[in-house]
Amino acid sequence: MEDIFMAKSNAFTVAQLKSLPTGKHCDGLGLWLYKRPDGGAQWIFRFQLWGRQREMGLGSYRNVSLAEARKQAELARQQVLREVDPIKQRQLNRQQSNSTDGRLEHLAWEAYEKHKKSLKHGGSDGRWFSPLRLHVLPKLGKMPIVKIDQEDIARALEPIWHEKPVTAKKCISRLRTVFNYASAKRFRVSTAVIDDAVVILGYNKKRSTPHQALHWKDVPAFYATLSDDEPTQLALRMLILTGVRSDSINNMRLGQLMSSVWIIPPLHVKGRADSDFVFDVPLSKEHLQVIELAKKHAQNGYLFPNSKGGPLNKMAMRNFLVDNNIPARPHGFRSSLRTWLMDEIQCEEEIAEACIGHVRTGDDAVDAYKRSTYLPKRTPLMKEWANFVTGNS
Known part of the structure; x- marks a missing residue:
């Protein structure tokens, strides 16, 4: 591969370099000095x-001497003779330094910005981060x-590993995303250190607590206590009747x-925010009655608005249940319906x-084709549930 470089070498002395005119001048073996009209010069x-x-830039003539330029070029x-790209290798070497671009915080924010579009609400609520x-x-x-190695990660997560297992699991998941992003940016990292950190932290014995739920037999009695004229309580009635998640109710339009x-749009269907999948919910007589009651409070198209006319606060229904010792x-209530x-x-x-x-089936290939929500079969079931909840069964 030696013929890829010019045969001559060390063509200039320091004194000669100073008198060279504007233009490109070869010192030999691939080393060039580019002299600009403004008087500056760059080693290439x-x-x-x-x-x-x-x-590949080697620095300015003012800061890098002829001897140093020749050393860097060599x-x-x-x-190159070993078929290693010196430009890419230099980039990798710089990543080993303490430069801001290579720090976890900088890369985490970058990864988050790239990941936002796939998150619900475009990641605007900051919950992912x-x-x-x-x-x-x-x-x-x-x-x-x-x-960053496995011991660093283990020390960082140790305080919450057993006390807040759900949060700790999210930290691990987010770190994988950041490390994968860094790897794609050609940083020398591997998610193996995250796996090893989990091994160091050990088996998490603390199980996550399931959501509190009323037994389905107790749902009608509670439903009967809910108001006909208050958005949060009307929202709870719709939540109980439909079995959907709170986010869908809060943003019902x-x-x-x-x-x-x-028709619930993909943005408010869990796991479908980045698809064209919509979830259709059959409405019974009781559903439609609640909707009519809620229309009196509707603002800006939201059926259950907050005090400023936006979607119902995501904690509103929960706070009502807590405040009333339910x-x-x-x-x-999804569990109540399911049971x-x-x-x-x-x-x-x-x-x-x-x-x-x-x-979802858990198989992406199957989910890509399986779009049925079984609406014809669900419709009589949801009407029967509404009748049970209202005591009309």
């Missing part, structure tokens, strides 16, 4: 690798990512209602799952 190493002509030349921001970055954020069906949480379907109706598993919006 020119090389050819894998059929491509490349140029190091780069040896790399908060585990990193609260539990990882304060301890590891200033470290170059290439220097008049424009989503199509006679006897409520041993349940909004998400728990009723199995205990009382002996509903098919797949249809029961579809009733509460669990329409």
Whole structure:
């Protein structure tokens, strides 16, 4: 490969360099000095690798002497002879330093910005990033990512590993995303250190607590206590009747209602924010009655608005249950419905799952084609649930 460099070498002396005119001047073996019209000059190493002509800056003439330029060019030349791209290698070497671009905090924010579009609400609520921001970055954020090992990660997560297992699991998941992003940016990292950190932290014996839920037999009595004229309580009534998640209820809009069906857009269907999948909810007589009651309070198209006319606060229904000492949480009513379907109706598993919006199989290839929400089969079941809840069964 030696013929890729010019045969002559050390063509100039220091004195000769000073008198060279504007233009490009070869010292030999790929080392060039580019003198600009403004009087400045730049050392360049020119090389050819894998059929491509490349140029690598070695610094300004003012800051890099002829001897130093020749030394840098020789190091780069040896790399080329070994078929190593000196430009890429220099970039990798710089990543080993404490530069801001290579620190975990900087890369975490970059990864978050790239990941935002795939998150619900475009990541605007900051919930995806908060585990990193609260539990990882304060301890590891200033470290170059290439220097973070399994022990660093284990020490950072140890305080919450057993006390807050759900949050700790989210930290691990977010770190994987950041490390994968860093790897794509050609930082020398591997998610293996995250796996090893989990091994160091050990088996997490503390199980996550399921959402509190009323037994399905107790739901009608609670439903009967809810108001006909208060947005939060009307929202709870709709939540109980439909079995959907709180986010769908909070953001329920008049424009989503199509006679006897409520069309929930992908943005408010868990796991479908980045698809064109919509979830259709059949509406019974009781559903429609609640909707009519709620229309009196509608603002800016929201059926259950907050005090400023936006979507209902995500904590509103939960706070109502807590303030009134109800041993349940909004998400728990999905469990009440799901259990009723199995205990009382002996509903098919797949249809029961579809009733509460669990329409994924876990197989991406299958989910890409399986779009049915079993609306014809769900419609009579949801009407029967509404009748049970209201005491009309």
